[in-house]
Amino acid sequence: WSFTKKNEHGLLFEISPQDKEPWTSTSLLFDMEKNQYYIPSQREQFLRLPEMTIHYLILYNVGMIARYETEWWYELLTQHISDDYVLIQQFLLVTEKKFPKYASQFLLHF
Template sequence: LEKNQYYLPSQRDQFLHLPEMIIHYLVLYNIGMIARYETEWWYELLTQHVSDDYVLIRRFLEVTERKFPYYISNFLRQYL
């Protein structure tokens, strides 16, 4: 922090460990904020379908639609 530098750890086990369910939630939250506050860009993205962003967001939403309920049910079974 003192040097104002950023780095990526060279070893995978040194990365911040977040459950995949939390990562999906955070990305969904960010997509929601983009849709809410960047309405012109979002409208253009949804109507033109030509951007690489559209493909990535669409695929992420498809995967999350299948995975997220699974993660939630596992979480609830584990703690209830």
């Protein structure tokens, strides 16, 4: 992507052809509700991985926590008092919308 111009709402960028599809983008994040791409605000957040891969890796880790940390997971799901619960719940809601769409786009592309 390359910088195009600045307006009252933000900065405008032109994206390269390989970043046109959200599931192939390695440096931009996509908001499905607003239909907009975003650049991570911190340099450390540039993982250079497609967003679909990031969702898969986080889902894998959440699954391992649920499987091997059952006592902590049970407390999390029954008491709802931890900030972790809110983060995990929000991530799962976003992934529930994004991942099937990205996976179907991936499969239709190849």
